[in-house]
Amino acid sequence: MNKVLLGLLLGAVLGAIDGGSAWFTPAVRAQIVGIIFGSTFKGLIAGVAAGIFARKVNSVPLGILFGLAVGFVLAFIVAYLQHGYYLEIILPGSIVGMIVGYATQRYGATPAPATH
Amino acid sequence: MKFLSDSALERLRDAAEVPDLSGTRYRLLDRIARGGMGVVFTAEDENLQRRVALKVLDVPATDGDLANRLLREARVLAALEHPGIVPVHDVGTLADGRVFYAMKFVEGKRLDKFIETVASVPDRLRIFLRICDAVAFAHARGVLHRDLKPANIMVGPFGEVLVMDWGLAKILRAGFSRGANQVDPDATVFEKPKQSASAGDATEISVVTGHGTVMGTPGYMSPEQARGDVEHLDARCDIYSLGALLRFLLTGRPEAASPSNGSRLDKSLAAICNKATADLPAERYPSVQEISLDVSRYLDGLAVGAHRESLFEKAGRFYRRYRFFILLITAYLAMRVLILLFMHR
Numbered sequence A: 001m002n003k004v005l006l007g008l009l010l011g012a013v014l015g016a017i018d019g020g021s022a023w024f025t026p027a028v029r030a031q032i033v034g035i036i037f038g039s040t041f042k043g044l045i046a047g048v049a050a051g052i053f054a055r056k057v058n059s060v061p062l063g064i065l066f067g068l069a070v071g072f073v074l075a076f077i078v079a080y081l082q083h084g085y086y087l088e089i090i091l092p093g094s095i096v097g098m099i100v101g102y103a104t105q106r107y108g109a110t111p112a113p114a115t116h
Numbered sequence B: 001m002k003f004l005s006d007s008a009l010e011r012l013r014d015a016a017e018v019p020d021l022s023g024t025r026y027r028l029l030d031r032i033a034r035g036g037m038g039v040v041f042t043a044e045d046e047n048l049q050r051r052v053a054l055k056v057l058d059v060p061a062t063d064g065d066l067a068n069r070l071l072r073e074a075r076v077l078a079a080l081e082h083p084g085i086v087p088v089h090d091v092g093t094l095a096d097g098r099v100f101y102a103m104k105f106v107e108g109k110r111l112d113k114f115i116e117t118v119a120s121v122p123d124r125l126r127i128f129l130r131i132c133d134a135v136a137f138a139h140a141r142g143v144l145h146r147d148l149k150p151a152n153i154m155v156g157p158f159g160e161v162l163v164m165d166w167g168l169a170k171i172l173r174a175g176f177s178r179g180a181n182q183v184d185p186d187a188t189v190f191e192k193p194k195q196s197a198s199a200g201d202a203t204e205i206s207v208v209t210g211h212g213t214v215m216g217t218p219g220y221m222s223p224e225q226a227r228g229d230v231e232h233l234d235a236r237c238d239i240y241s242l243g244a245l246l247r248f249l250l251t252g253r254p255e256a257a258s259p260s261n262g263s264r265l266d267k268s269l270a271a272i273c274n275k276a277t278a279d280l281p282a283e284r285y286p287s288v289q290e291i292s293l294d295v296s297r298y299l300d301g302l303a304v305g306a307h308r309e310s311l312f313e314k315a316g317r318f319y320r321r322y323r324f325f326i327l328l329i330t331a332y333l334a335m336r337v338l339i340l341l342f343m344h345r
Helices: A003-024 A026-056 A060-082 A086-107 B006-017 B065-079 B111-117 B121-140 B235-251 B267-276 B288-299 B311-321 B323-343
Strands: B026-034 B038-045 B050-057 B088-093 B099-104 B153-155 B161-163
Touching: A003 A026, A003 A086, A003 B323, A026 A060, A026 A086, A060 A086, A086 B323, B026 B050, B038 B099, B050 B065, B065 B088, B065 B099, B111 B121, B111 B153, B111 B235, B121 B161, B121 B235, B121 B288, B235 B267, B235 B288, B267 B288, B311 B323
Parallel strands: none
Antiparallel strands: B026 B038, B038 B050, B050 B099, B088 B099, B153 B161
């Protein structure tokens, strides 16, 4: 599977799971659908970014760092808009970014060079 | 009557070995080694100004059996143009009547010496795969090596792996075009025991029976080769040697260790070695590509064809392959549990 597609799928799945975990927080349980949608979208963006990065830079440590940074920034934006739950949103979001960054570097296929 | 001392005899023998290179473009530099048929020297090619290795026949004979064998070895090598096979540059007869051929001078270490500096199993397996590439190429050209052993593999300073000493090679397709799988009647090689510095070392001795039909090296020679069944040898005899070579790379010995020795060889790798060195050729890998593929699969963390894994072994392999990924997911889940436990009490 190519790096961008892998990042996209993994980001979406992990984002959805991450969002779904909000169900365990009774205070936000009523908004669970919106949270899952938002989190999935956040995961998609992080996954695509990590996939594109993995195509340009072939380095697992840098991929992990990039995923961590993207996950952190996106989660921070979401937490900022929520006016709270910073730790609960930023920490898992950053780790999801790291996972996607690692997976795209390690398991994504490099596209074959074009032949003429 | 006065007898010559041993050292004087040794000096005379050395002097007699020195080839007469007058009239050639080579200048003798040094003696490297002695083989069954002749001596290998280093020389300088004065036209191209580079070092070459010269394999020179022991005795002056331009049309004898030994000369034909040396020429045949040179032609086999010339037909096998591959990065893993030492290239031949020239062949001819010296002024003293001895047949010679010039080949690339390989600066490097013999595999058995080189491997002492390589600790990691994956690195050893990658060396093995390069040997397989060269042997597979020779098989595709209809040539069996028949004497694959660590002493016949050189590893160069840039990691290049070269299969040497094709003196026992058997041509399955003569010319090499007499027809696929047709046995060359001249291919039976009568090999004298090789003299080496460490004569006690089993890996160094090529064996011969009274009729000279057994050739190869104990531990690396397939049972059918040891029986002298030369007419029925095929690629699987080299596959046996490759299996023994793989076991040597992994354990330091070509033979399977007895259970009491408590071999720590991984089960999949042990299964690959055992399949390649099965007594019956039909039970071995059918081609070099197959053994190469199994080793590559092992390196990639995949199941190998030679070993049927238990569920526990499959789980262990899956964990080893995806270890970091599993750790990241576990870290994520652990962190989620901690947040639930401590943030929402």
